[in-house]
Amino acid sequence: MIMGHKNIDIDAIGSALGIYRLAKTLEKECHIVTEPTGSSLGKFWEELNSIEEYSECIVTEEKAIKLISDETLLIIVDTHKKGYVEFQSILNATNKKIIIDHHRKSPDYIDDAEISFHEVYASSASELVTELIQYAREDIELSLIEAESLYGGIMVDTKNFTFKTGVRTFEAAAYLRKFGVDIIKVKKWFQADLVSYNEIANIVKSAEIVEDNIAISICEKEDENTNLICAKAADELLTISNITASFVMGKSGDKIVISGRSIGDINVQIILEKLRRWRTYNSCWGTARRIYY
Numbered sequence: 001m002i003m004g005h006k007n008i009d010i011d012a013i014g015s016a017l018g019i020y021r022l023a024k025t026l027e028k029e030c031h032i033v034t035e036p037t038g039s040s041l042g043k044f045w046e047e048l049n050s051i052e053e054y055s056e057c058i059v060t061e062e063k064a065i066k067l068i069s070d071e072t073l074l075i076i077v078d079t080h081k082k083g084y085v086e087f088q089s090i091l092n093a094t095n096k097k098i099i100i101d102h103h104r105k106s107p108d109y110i111d112d113a114e115i116s117f118h119e120v121y122a123s124s125a126s127e128l129v130t131e132l133i134q135y136a137r138e139d140i141e142l143s144l145i146e147a148e149s150l151y152g153g154i155m156v157d158t159k160n161f162t163f164k165t166g167v168r169t170f171e172a173a174a175y176l177r178k179f180g181v182d183i184i185k186v187k188k189w190f191q192a193d194l195v196s197y198n199e200i201a202n203i204v205k206s207a208e209i210v211e212d213n214i215a216i217s218i219c220e221k222e223d224e225n226t227n228l229i230c231a232k233a234a235d236e237l238l239t240i241s242n243i244t245a246s247f248v249m250g251k252s253g254d255k256i257v258i259s260g261r262s263i264g265d266i267n268v269q270i271i272l273e274k275l276r277r278w279r280t281y282n283s284c285w286g287t288a289r290r291i292y293y
């Protein structure tokens, strides 16, 4: 069984689909447990669900719990944090776990994994999974949408091959491209619609600059996609010259979300972790997520 993180994104689902194909080639029964909310997966999700095989392999939390036995191996992709997996119940119900992740190690890590393939220098979980597929002993034949979702995972996590890319990132991308990935289509999956685009533009417009190079702004609109809008606006702020770090805050239900981004020396993860600790005493702060440093 494969599980990603809360607010599942293309890197997590792409890695999950890659591992799914690996397991299937090895003739193992395999399911992906996820219930995506909001629109972070964009049009990709519709396309995936229109293919019969995936509507069967992707299961809800309720169904996954029933499928779990003592023999079940849980593969966690794109996170290693206990508190950030999509379903706590699945984590608790399984004995054997493998982690595949690329985020900076957090104190809240899952400490009982059999194998932890945790490579902070990799651009994305999709890059790591692509390497596993490429160098597997068996020949793995990815379907087009599997290759495209892995490619999408690398593309989104590197902001179109700009950040955290190494030689191995491009090797993985080249390998995926051989399966016939339509790069324009993958890009189109994740482009903002006009309404979100305008919201992002408003956030950028109202940004305040502190210390000459840090942009801070607020997302006024509140809906199920606040997380995503904040993240995209924070990315957008970094495209302004001189800006090397950005923070965008928004409200999502009773939580405050903050997206932090950096392309310079400022480690936004450390700043956000401090804010999170502060939150323990001030319950109005919610999760700070999607952190790059």
Ligand SMILES: [Mn+2]
Pocket (backbone or CB within 6 Å): 011, 012, 078, 102, 124, 125, 157
């Ligand atoms: Mn990722």
